[in-house]
Amino acid sequence: xxxxxxxxxxxxxxxxxxxxxxxxxxxxxxxxxxxxxxxxxxxxxxxxxxxxxxxxxxxxxxxxxxxxxxxxxxxxxxxxxxxxxxxxxxxxxxxxxxxxxxxxxxxxx
Amino acid sequence: xxxxxxxxxxxxxxxxxxxxxxxxxxxxxxxxxxxxxxxxxxxxxxxxxxxxxxxxxxxxxxxxxxxxxxxxxxxxxxxxxxxxxxxxxxxxxxxxxxxxxxxxxxxxxxxxxx
Numbered sequence: 001x002x003x004x005x006x007x008x009x010x011x012x013x014x015x016x017x018x019x020x021x022x023x024x025x026x027x028x029x030x031x032x033x034x035x036x037x038x039x040x041x042x043x044x045x046x047x048x049x050x051x052x053x054x055x056x057x058x059x060x061x062x063x064x065x066x067x068x069x070x071x072x073x074x075x076x077x078x079x080x081x082x083x084x085x086x087x088x089x090x091x092x093x094x095x096x097x098x099x100x101x102x103x104x105x106x107x108x109x
Numbered sequence: 110x111x112x113x114x115x116x117x118x119x120x121x122x123x124x125x126x127x128x129x130x131x132x133x134x135x136x137x138x139x140x141x142x143x144x145x146x147x148x149x150x151x152x153x154x155x156x157x158x159x160x161x162x163x164x165x166x167x168x169x170x171x172x173x174x175x176x177x178x179x180x181x182x183x184x185x186x187x188x189x190x191x192x193x194x195x196x197x198x199x200x201x202x203x204x205x206x207x208x209x210x211x212x213x214x215x216x217x218x219x220x221x222x223x
Contacts, residue, residue: 032209043113043200043214044152051209087152094157094165095204096142097212101151 002027002092006100013078013107021073021103023088033071034097035064036087044087078107111136114183115201115215122191122222130186130218134203141184142212143176146198158184191222 005024013019025033032051036044048057050066057064061082063074073086085104089097114133122128134141143155154168158178169176173191178184188195198219202212 032211034211036211036214043202043216044212046211046213049209049211089152091209095140096154096157096165096168098154099144099152101149 002090002098004088004090004098004100006086006088006103008103009101010104011106013075013105015079015107015109016077018074018076018078020075021086021105023071023073023100024069025071025088025090026069027090027092027098029093030090031093032091033066034089034091035062035071035073036089038085038087038102047086075105078105080107080109083107113138113201113203113213113215115218117218118216120218120220122220124192124222125190128188128191128195128220130188130199130201130220131183132186132201132203132215133183134201135213137205138203138213139206140204141178142202142204143184143186144200144202146200146217152200155186188220191220193222196220196222 003026007022032049035047038044048064053068055066061076065072083106085102087102089099141158144152146152156169156176157165173189175187198217200217202214204210204212
């Protein structure tokens, strides 16, 4: 069974303080690893898809990386508007995405 | 280009009533997925549908829950005889055909059972 574990559950940063979120996964035949951002009361918003180990993608202050066992979401010089819950998901042999419980990020000004 | 449309945004039902949640996928997307999210929990897969077909319903409770995606019209998630434990946010997502595509999510329907 495909599984995703995200850590930490919650993270508080000061504005400008860079850090990383972790997503560990087990999947039979990875077809894609996905990062989403979710704001309170809203649906998840797509950020990145990574397909193979060694791949990296960037968007503004966010950079996602992938190894054979985990993915990291690096946040460089975060701003208060980056505060959200970040979700990681994997797609294996079936079409469905299996999600982790997320990391709740709070960036204080 | 409208995104995934879900309605209603909020739904209140008394115990024993039926809840019907609607989802219109993005234009060009033929795959629809329903997920449930409880407070402090992750998104839990419920069902995956294509037009007129249920492809994977491995996450659906065996009783009271059903889903459809007719040839015309939105996808419907139906919960019969609701109980307090059904209170949650229900999200619909859609994707193009084929593996490796991320989902586009709707804003969700928040069901409260009183």
